[in-house]
Amino acid sequence: MKIYTVGGAVRDALLGLPVKDHDHVVVGATPDDMLRKGYRPVGKDFPVFLHPITQEEYALARTERKTAPGYRGFVFHAAPDVTLEDDLVRRDLTINAIARDEDGQLTDPFGGVDDINDKVFRHVSEAFGEDPVRVLRLARFAARFGDFTVAPATMELMRTMVKNGEVDALVAERVWQEVAKGLMEAQPSRMLAVLQDCGALARILPELIINDRLLQVIDRAAADALALCVRFAVLMLAVPVAQINALGERLRVPNDCRELAVMTAREQSVINNALTLPAEELVRLCERCDGLRKPQRFVQMLQAVACDGFGKGSFPQAVHLQVVLDAARSVNAGEVAGKFAHQPSEIPRAVHQARVIAVQRVCSRDF
Structure with a gap:
């Protein structure tokens, strides 16, 4: 029985990067051997165990055989002679x-x-072509390691996988999982570029039209360390609202990401013109976006639009709208409602008007 550290822990150490997770392969052992040493089994499809102290994963050395399309179509074999x-x-x-x-x-x-020294992504064997998740993983690695390139033979293999329909067999949850991870890397534009180059982008995200501006904008969101929901909203800025909803349903995108993307795409024109809008329209924007109850989401919408903005530098519309939102939220709706207790149907209009007056006041003073 011999234990090896494998995968990302070895790779990142060689790259001089912090090592976050350690995975291990155990050669020459059986499940019973692991149990006797106190390891706890957790694997469903193949024998994986948790170390009794560190809780790190230890997997028995194994082989695999492709039996069906998609990333789930494998039979695994683990034995001491592997x-x-x-x-x-x-x-x-x-x-x-x-x-x-x-x-x-x-x-x-x-x-x-x-x-690693040559900064090249290269597939180990033709078995790469049996698992479509590997196309997404390589694209995600490209977003993490921005100075690596894809070996020509590996890119050609990925194109063949796309043509053969392997990518079409991916389940929605796995596609979203890998795309979300890629969006959170340092240079998500490279994930999109690799997926487009091999043809996979048109299969998994057909709504996206890739151009230089989108690539720059999504990397700006990463450079600003914005949240996943904001980065997804940035990615969807040029996508029609109906298509964002369809994409969200298809990939089962979390509600916070989907809702922010829809709201941002719908309102970006209003936000871009915020400096010239009257108080009435500004208050309606805050109310329409539920910014009075969810100010943080409103701010995230402004962050997403600011990434696109009107070029590099400051985005004064965001500052302006933050002041507007604060003014609208400063209105005591309960106090206003108390003045119209005898006319309850007038309360919404009165509260709205009080917000407009508050916004007019700050706009005339500060802008």
Whole structure:
């Protein structure tokens, strides 16, 4: 029985990056061996165990065989006679197929160290083409490691996978999971570019039209360290509202992301023209977007539009609308309603008008 650290932990250490998670492969052991040593089983499809102290994952060395389309169509085999190289050859990229033993010695049968030095994403074997999730993962890695390029043979293999319909077999939840992770990387534009280059983008996000401006804007959202829902709203800025809703349903996008994207796409023209709008329209914007009850979401909408804005630099519309929202929220609706207790039907209009007056007051003073 021998234990190796594998995958991202080895890769990131070689790149000089912080190592967040450690995955391990165990060669020459059975499930009973692991149980006797106190490991806790957690794997459903193949034997994976948690270390009794560190809770890190330890998987028995295994092979796999493709049995059906999609990323779920595999049969796994784990046994003591499965070698380390047998296990590594099933991995996606050479940079993720390096193992390190407990003495620090590397096992690198597929040239992963060279590819790290040359900054190249290269598939380990033709088995890459059997799992469509790997197309999304590679694109996500491109967003994380901005100076890496995709090996020509690997790009050609991904194009073949798309043509053969492998990407069409992906389930919605997995597509969203990988896209969301890619959006949260340092350079999400590279994920989009790789997916477009191999043809996968048109299959999973056909609503998107990629151009240089969108790539710049989504990277600006990343540079500003904005939340996932804001980055998704930025991605959807040029997509019609009806298509955003359809995409959200298809990929089962979380409600906070979907709702913010729809609201931002619907209101971006109003926001861009906010400096010239009368108080009445500004208050209606705040009310329409439920900014009085959900000010943080309103601010996130402004952040998304500001990424696009009118070019680089400040976006005074966001500052203006923040002042407007604060003024509208300063109105004591209960106090106004008390003055119209004998005319309850007039309360909404009176509260709205009080907000307009409050906004007019701050606009005349500050702008």
